[in-house]
Amino acid sequence: MIEIFGDFSESKLNNEEFLIIGFSPTSIPIKQRWRNNGLSADFVADYLTTFFPVSDEDPSTRERQVQIKGAVSYIANELLENAMKYNDDASKYSIKFGLYLQEEENDSLVSTVLIATNSVSPANLDTFKQFIQDLTSSDPDEFYFKQLEKSAEDQTGESSGLGFVTMINDYGATLGWKFESKPTELKEITVTTMVQLPL
Amino acid sequence: MEIKGENYTIGYESDTATVNFQGSLRLVGMAEYKPIIEILDSAIAENPSTITLNLRELHFLNSSGISMLSKFVIGIRKKKTISIVVKGSKKIPWQSKSLKNLQRLMPQLILELE
Ligand SMILES: Nc1ncnc2c1ncn2[C@@H]1O[C@H](COP(=O)(O)OP(=O)(O)OP(=O)(O)O)[C@@H](O)[C@H]1O
Ligand SMILES: [Mg+2]
Numbered sequence: 001m002i003e004i005f006g007d008f009s010e011s012k013l014n015n016e017e018f019l020i021i022g023f024s025p026t027s028i029p030i031k032q033r034w035r036n037n038g039l040s041a042d043f044v045a046d047y048l049t050t051f052f053p054v055s056d057e058d059p060s061t062r063e064r065q066v067q068i069k070g071a072v073s074y075i076a077n078e079l080l081e082n083a084m085k086y087n088d089d090a091s092k093y094s095i096k097f098g099l100y101l102q103e104e105e106n107d108s109l110v111s112t113v114l115i116a117t118n119s120v121s122p123a124n125l126d127t128f129k130q131f132i133q134d135l136t137s138s139d140p141d142e143f144y145f146k147q148l149e150k151s152a153e154d155q156t157g158e159s160s161g162l163g164f165v166t167m168i169n170d171y172g173a174t175l176g177w178k179f180e181s182k183p184t185e186l187k188e189i190t191v192t193t194m195v196q197l198p199l
Numbered sequence: 200m201e202i203k204g205e206n207y208t209i210g211y212e213s214d215t216a217t218v219n220f221q222g223s224l225r226l227v228g229m230a231e232y233k234p235i236i237e238i239l240d241s242a243i244a245e246n247p248s249t250i251t252l253n254l255r256e257l258h259f260l261n262s263s264g265i266s267m268l269s270k271f272v273i274g275i276r277k278k279k280t281i282s283i284v285v286k287g288s289k290k291i292p293w294q295s296k297s298l299k300n301l302q303r304l305m306p307q308l309i310l311e312l313e
Pocket of ligand 2: 078081082162163164262
């Protein structure tokens, strides 16, 4: 069974220009990989800059490259953090991270799509869906400030709930989610978060 | 007072009540930010008239880090006796995107983006 929330479009993943990284829970425990997130995020951001060459004649190209790199590295890092933090440790599925490039007819790149897939434990499923529903039905700006004030009150809170909303509010990204129940005996559920970033 | 991590250094200069951030901060959740929150809290405890956050060399900050800065600003806003100056850089993408939100939390906050 498949359930979609927000703006999730499978066709964005048909492009031939992509980069996928997989993290298997059986090689080293996922939770011990935190320091990899920053490395992976910086790597994909750097990789993407190849498609946005800097021209000495046009100083704005350098500025553009810096902005794209910053945005992709921020979003990739947030997606990887979530995938590692909330992955269901009982699952044998690998965590997948991918970067896809969207080209227009005139061959210019217009947007990039970032995805992350992980397993969700049944215990977390409802909270997560509720969060998505609150986020997608709110004005992002209001939601952002509500989260900030809320987390300031909450002294013990571990999760600040700012990752997704900063992508929307500060970077102009569009978000979507796909929940999939695997047809296995364990009925595992995976979630793929899709972030579309206009460039 | 100074904290050094693998990719970052946070230092507090008591005489100017300035907290300097350098490097890249991508720690896991609030628990790992605790030592830095303690530095920020001790700056507040000294009750200076102005606290300066110098972020000009902080190249990356994750959402938990943004949350930490926001909590700090809300704390100062509630206290009402301390003003706050945030020094940032327009050349660092996360700062040009996200720092303006701190000012919206506390309109009296002085944001110096250069
Ligand atoms: N990949 C995921 N798998 C399962 N649950 C997730 C996943 N990503 C997010 N969630 C759920 O959605 C909530 C919001 O995620 P978001 O990244 O916006 O904030 P956060 O991770 O709680 O805090 P922050 O990112 O600010 O450190 C999380 O608290 C978690 O409950
Ligand atoms: Mg997060």
